[in-house]
Amino acid sequence: MKERDAYFDNAKFLLILLVVFGHLVRSFIEDSPELMQVYKLIYTFHMPAFILISGYFSKGFHKKGYLLKMAKKLLLPYAIFQIMYSVYFYLIKPDGTMDWNLLDPNWSLWFLLSLFYWNAMLFLFSKSGWKIAIPVAAAIGAASGCADFLSNYLSLSRTLVYFPVFLLGYFMKREHFALLASPVRRMLSIIVLFGTWAAFHLISFDFEWLHGSKPYGDFGAAGWEGIAIRLCLYGLTLLCMLSFLALVPSGETIFTKWGGRTLYVYLLHGFIINGIRYSHFSDWLKSHTAQLFLCIVLASFFTCILSTNAVRILAQPLIELRASQLRRVLGFL
Secondary structure (H helix, E strand, O other): OOOOOHHHHHHHHHHHHHHOOOOOOOOOHOOHHHHHHHHHHHHHHHHHHHHHHHHHHHOOOOOOHHHHHHHHHHHHHHHHHHHHHHHOOOOOOOOOOOOOOOOOOOOOOHHHHHHHHHHHHHHHHHHEEEHHHHHHHHHHHHHOOOOOOOOOOHHHHHHHHHHHHHHHHHOHHHHHHOOOOOHHHHHHHHHHHHHHHOOOOOOOOOHHHHHOOHHHHHOOOOHHHHHHHHHHHHHHHHHHHHHHHHHOOOOOOHHHHHHHHHHHHHHHHHHHHHHOOOOOOHHHHHOOHHHHHHHHHHHHHHHHHOOOOHHHHHHHHOOOOOHHHHHHHHHHH
């Protein structure tokens, strides 16, 4: 078995923690300027960094059976959790209706669909080299916002918008990530992230620009205006994403072992977050003076719990479609 790289496991754990935190505070950002700016900062880089790392680990796409393996790994869990979330939302929402549409991703399931598409698209884009492939992908991603029919449906909008980031990760080598870790670059990274956070206090814009899921018309932006904004966001995303990656510890940490279980956290945390959203606890949290601190604590707690081996044992049949961990435990008992 190939030895895991602690750097990437550390990065993945920190990123999934930010995903959980971002989803937790989503209900409160309209009423809290402080949370809004933090939310915007996180969304400039956390999913793009996940996508970059996913691209980096897709270098074996040309191997026989790779795409079939990815379909099993991504599309089957997508279908299972799409149904599970549909039932869950029906049960917890006051006006919930049963929606069995498999083509309109629930919650954060869009990532599974897009990740499959991105791997398939490598067969076409990897042949021309990064100097051609990445600019072409960025041009397509920027132009895609002009098409009003591209939205959350089949995750088509996010697929095109974020594909340049995935492609960049595919072309990157391990030494490129190592270059980020110098003391000077780390200091510059802190300045970039802090400066971006500060700038968001001065610049007002719709945070949904950072989701990449809507056409420009939904923001009242004309075609060329939308393209210009998207290209600027690409630049900001690249800067913040690399700044975050420069700050990731490269050695073993207390949370390194959990970095290999981020898919579990990603698929399961929605049940907890949405349970909170539609409960009285959300109202209490919304009015609490230490709201930001409590959200950090709760997000950290949920992420750590969902990263445990106990959760993996129970959820493995749904997520990995096998029960090796459960059989091992039952055999031991």
